[in-house]
């Protein structure tokens with residue numbers, strides 16, 4: 369295991385512990401909902417977005433507790449987006465992270481509700497004093513995550529992704545759809561350390577731009593894995609995008625073209641970090657990780 373892979377694994381473990389602590393676990397009558405939330409979140413996942421929060425926080429020597437809480441909140445929104453993305457009315461997938469998807473393991477209504485509850489839990493965490501003693505920081509986090517996740521961010525992108533199954537999106541439109549559905553949430557995760565640290569606007573902007581380009585590269589490598597990867601390796605069904613008529617950069621530029629685009633975006637992402645010197649080494653390593661990932 370490389371040093372970076374070990375670091376990623378340690379961060380993922382810490383995030384998993386924090387998420388376990390923050391998730392509801394009562395035995396009330398509604399415990400089926402809590403079970404589905406836990407199932408949708410724990411047990412797999414690269415935890416890329418929480419890692420971005422933590423590695424961004426390293427630049428400013430931030431307290432780990434605050435980064436873990438924000439990382440958990442972002443991951444809850446991400447997990448909700450996957451639970452809903454897998455529903456029969458969306459991508460209709462049975463396998464996620466090597467396990468049956470939430471609606472298969474439970475049922476569709478429970479999957480919808482588990483997603484809803486994960487989304488709202490994220491904002492409850494960000495609004496809590498334990499996340500930051502500074503109310504302005506908490507407001508910036510809440511507003512930032514809301515913008516990234518909502519109609520002008522992830523949810524808007526998901527709408528376009530579905531629309532493009534039966535309509536045509538050109539290359540620019542496809543890139544815009546990916547910017548919304550994937551780039552916005554990753555950009556927020558990258559900037560979050562800067563928000564917590566009350567960093568200067570130029571520093572926050574550099575982090576946001578870095579993570580934004582990284583997010584675009586990340587969605588292109590997701591699309592490449594759908595074409596080139598096996599289901600055992602990636603933990604979800606593959607070969608589905610072309611069959612569903614999804615708009616992807618691979619469909620527009622071919623495999624080699626898409627790989628070149630991802631490489632360019634990943635280098636461009638790293639260039640936004642020049643400003644931060646050695647303190648951004650973990651974020652730099654993430655640029656290579658995203659390009660070379662196999663799940």
Ligand code: IPE
Nearest residue numbers: 413414415416465550587590
């Ligand atoms: C999958 O995200 C959906 C995309 C936005 C590409 P990840 O590849 O981060 O999924 P997990 O969390 O590691 O399972």
Ligand code: IPE
Nearest residue numbers: 449450453459522549550590
């Ligand atoms: C999903 O993109 C992006 C989300 C916002 C959930 P995909 O539909 O390509 O993600 P996978 O391949 O199912 O993980």
Ligand code: MG
Nearest residue numbers: 453458459529
């Ligand atoms: Mg989808």
Ligand code: MG
Nearest residue numbers: 453454459461
């Ligand atoms: Mg999907």
Ligand code: MG
Nearest residue numbers: 590591594609
């Ligand atoms: Mg995909």
